[in-house]
Amino acid sequence: MHDELRAALAGLLDGLPPTQAARAVDRLISHYRGTTPTDAPVLRDRADVAAYAAYRMPATFEAVQSALDAFAARVPEFAPRTHLDIGGGTGAATWAAAATWDGHRSTVVDWAQPALDLGRELAGATLPGTEWRRAVIGDGLTVPPGTDLVTVSYVLGELRPEARRAVVDAAVAATAVVLIEPGTPDGYLRIREARDRLTAAGLRIVAPCPHGAACPIVPGEDWCHFSARVSRSSLHRQVKGGSLAYEDEKFAYVAAVRPDALPGPAAPAEARIVRKPQLRKGQVLLDLCTAEEGLRRTTVTKRHGAGYRAARDAAWGDTWE
Numbered sequence: 678m679h680d681e682l683r684a685a686l687a688g689l690l691d692g693l694p695p696t697q698a699a700r701a702v703d704r705l706i707s708h709y710r711g712t713t714p715t716d717a718p719v720l721r722d723r724a725d726v727a728a729y730a731a732y733r734m735p736a737t738f739e740a741v742q743s744a745l746d747a748f749a750a751r752v753p754e755f756a757p758r759t760h761l762d763i764g765g766g767t768g769a770a771t772w773a774a775a776a777t778w779d780g781h782r783s784t785v786v787d788w789a790q791p792a793l794d795l796g797r798e799l800a801g802a803t804l805p806g807t808e809w810r811r812a813v814i815g816d817g818l819t820v821p822p823g824t825d826l827v828t829v830s831y832v833l834g835e836l837r838p839e840a841r842r843a844v845v846d847a848a849v850a851a852t853a854v855v856l857i858e859p860g861t862p863d864g865y866l867r868i869r870e871a872r873d874r875l876t877a878a879g880l881r882i883v884a885p886c887p888h889g890a891a892c893p894i895v896p897g898e899d900w901c902h903f904s905a906r907v908s909r910s911s912l913h914r915q916v917k918g919g920s921l922a923y924e925d926e927k928f929a930y931v932a933a934v935r936p937d938a939l940p941g942p943a944a945p946a947e948a949r950i951v952r953k954p955q956l957r958k959g960q961v962l963l964d965l966c967t968a969e970e971g972l973r974r975t976t977v978t979k980r981h982g983a984g985y986r987a988a989r990d991a992a993w994g995d996t997w998e
């Protein structure tokens with residue numbers, strides 16, 4: 678799926694004058710640094726959406742893919758038949774869902790028609806049966822009964838507080854809800870707020886948190902986030918500048934389910950690694966969020982044998998049993 682998305686994106690800026698592409702990217706960057714929400718779509722025309730897809734979609738795809746992987750590992754028997762991608766834009770989360778499960782039908786909802794058009798074009802024959810529907814999301818949004826999976830990726834920050842809460846409250850009608858935001862302090866706070874609403878509506882948190890109780894992080898002091906490696910194609914380098922072969926996309930997420938609507942078990946891990954593990958001579962320091970003790974650091978040394986080898990291989994975001 679990863680390679681197919683790359684291939685679909687490769688021809689994207691063909692025919693678009695480089696200055697126009699650069700201008701569209703500049704507009705996007707200043708928009709995302711400026712004030713959101715907005716009252717009208719930011720992705721206004723083909724140049725805007727081509728720039729978004731080339732500049733951001735590889736990264737949002739990898740972030741959603743990491744979140745869905747972590748989620749799927751906690752609900753091994755869950756396989757959605759229907760997926761609603763709210764604020765799906767050019768379809769990054771729909772590509773990520775197709776990389777995680779087979780045989781479902783996705784519906785992408787967004788208010789930006791040019792984004793939907795390009796999303797449909799990129800999806801081509803790779804994501805057959807995907808429906809691209811224009812709609813404003815917010816208060817009036819309903820999630821059809823029987824929807825198995827809802828994704829909301831990199832969208833909550835574009836909505837006004839009432840609309841943001843309304844979207845989360847509508848999403849709880851699905852069996853599973855996965856919300857992804859940028860891995861910034863503000864992105865984390867939006868995920869934290871949404872997490873409280875999901876649990877209040879009776880959903881069970883299965884990732885990344887090892888429990889559904891209050892988040893042990895003190896807002897303002899720290900924020901929960903993870904990292905996904907994004908390899909940069911030459912197109913990506915051309916649009917973003919610079920010559921690095923990869924970049925790390927930081928993201929925050931939460932995944933929750935209605936356990937009674939699932940075919941099998943759904944349980945969070947005992948603990949998750951919430952910082953990049955620190956490798957020292959003969960020891961690994963792991964920062965964990967745990968079900969029993971909240972945040973704690975553990976030191977795994979050579980004396981732990983297999984545990985030490987596992988710690989050396991462990992990555993930020995992995996579970997730790």
Ligand SMILES: C[S@@+](CC[C@H](N)C(=O)[O-])C[C@H]1O[C@@H](n2cnc3c(N)ncnc32)[C@H](O)[C@@H]1O
Pocket residue numbers: 718719720733734737738763764765766767768769770786787788789792812813814815829830831832835836
């Ligand atoms: C940053 S993009 C994320 C797109 C995609 N989910 C991804 O992960 O790449 C935000 C998307 O939300 C859409 N959006 C923002 N506010 C909206 C609204 N009020 N109604 C419908 N779509 C909205 C935008 O048009 C855009 O496609």
